[in-house]
Amino acid sequence: MQDLYLSFADEAAAHAVLYRTEGAGEDTPGYEMPNFKNIDTIGVIYKDEQPIAGWHVNVRLLDGEDGSALSAYQVNPATPVRVWG
Numbered sequence: 001m002q003d004l005y006l007s008f009a010d011e012a013a014a015h016a017v018l019y020r021t022e023g024a025g026e027d028t029p030g031y032e033m034p035n036f037k038n039i040d041t042i043g044v045i046y047k048d049e050q051p052i053a054g055w056h057v058n059v060r061l062l063d064g065e066d067g068s069a070l071s072a073y074q075v076n077p078a079t080p081v082r083v084w085g
Contacts, residue, residue: 005077017069038062040060
């Protein structure tokens with residue numbers, strides 16, 4: 001198990017990495033599925049009433065989950081806003 005703190009440019013960028021569409025066909029739009037079992041969307045973080053750049057998400061990787069697609073978005077906050085309990 002590994003906890004990752006991530007920062008994406010915006011919500012759409014996060015969504016593109018964290019979710020995929022399944023079941024789409026010629027006449028069906030399909031449905032969204034998460035690429036990871038544990039996703040905790042935080043969104044915009046504020047410090048001293050000023051937004052910190054980015055769209056923030058925590059992911060807890062389980063053993064066997066491949067998090068290599070997340071490495072480009074990983075940040076290491078000194079004091080995380082939210083952690084896994």
